[in-house]
Amino acid sequence: ILNVEQSPQSLHVQEGDSTNFTCSFPSSNFYALHWYRWETAKSPEALFVMTLNGDEKKKGRISATLNTKEGYSYLYIKGSQPEDSATYLCASNSGGYQKVTFGTGTKLQVIP
Amino acid sequence: AAGVIQSPRHLIKEKRETATLKCYPIPRHDTVYWYQQGPGQDPQFLISFYEKMQSDKGSIPDRFSAQQFSDYHSELNMSSLELGDSALYFCASANARGAGGEQFFGPGTRLTVL
Numbered sequence: 001i002l003n004v005e006q007s008p009q010s011l012h013v014q015e016g017d018s019t020n021f022t023c024s025f026p027s028s029n030f031y032a033l034h035w036y037r038w039e040t041a042k043s044p045e046a047l048f049v050m051t052l053n054g055d056e057k058k059k060g061r062i063s064a065t066l067n068t069k070e071g072y073s074y075l076y077i078k079g080s081q082p083e084d085s086a087t088y089l090c091a092s093n094s095g096g097y098q099k100v101t102f103g104t105g106t107k108l109q110v111i112p
Numbered sequence: 113a114a115g116v117i118q119s120p121r122h123l124i125k126e127k128r129e130t131a132t133l134k135c136y137p138i139p140r141h142d143t144v145y146w147y148q149q150g151p152g153q154d155p156q157f158l159i160s161f162y163e164k165m166q167s168d169k170g171s172i173p174d175r176f177s178a179q180q181f182s183d184y185h186s187e188l189n190m191s192s193l194e195l196g197d198s199a200l201y202f203c204a205s206a207n208a209r210g211a212g213g214e215q216f217f218g219p220g221t222r223l224t225v226l
Contacts (some may be wrong), residue, residue, distance in 0.1 A: 041200055043217040102157050
């Protein structure tokens with residue numbers, strides 16, 4: 001994988017449903033993987049930064065896992081709420097710590 | 113704690129004019145990133161600088177240029193503005209060697225081209 005890829009591109013879920021999305025990144029020369037939450041017309045909010053294979057991070061109803069050997073990370077949202085509606089971006093420092101590559105994001109819409 | 117500062121916060125320009133957006137990173141951060149978010153669109157990475165050198169280039173139009181100065185602040189210069197350049201422009205700064213290079217975002221500059 002040469003780029004950071006996220007799937008799905010967009011997602012509609014009902015309020016209360018749990019959901020997850022995927023970020024795939026180059027596994028060679030891995031340094032760190034970041035997740036950001038970006039609401040339209042607001043500054044992106046850093047959710048997690050993970051550096052170690054097997055890392056799991058949690059913030060409230062949102063959690064993330066990291067597999068650096070196979071080059072993927074999952075973001076989970078438990079019991080989605082309308083305020084979770086946003087674009088979720090992942091970014092990878094692979095191939096050098098100063099070179100950050102962002103994925104195109106997963107746009108989540110939570111329907112009340 | 114000091115955050116990323118962007119100026120101006122709002123800017124209104126006419127078509128074919130030029131605009132300069134400024135970004136002041138968090139002290140001791142050595143990396144600056146620029147992003148563009150059009151109305152109802154996903155954010156797009158434009159360009160980044162590390163230690164005053166361009167480190168990565170995204171979907172930045174040829175009409176735009178940017179640089180990072182000796183004090184690490186960065187400026188995005190936009191010429192021959194078009195209506196489609198109306199967007200929110202964010203910059204982010206990072207300490208490339210710290211905390212996994214986590215980016216801290218500024219509040220954004222809203223550019224309106226009339």
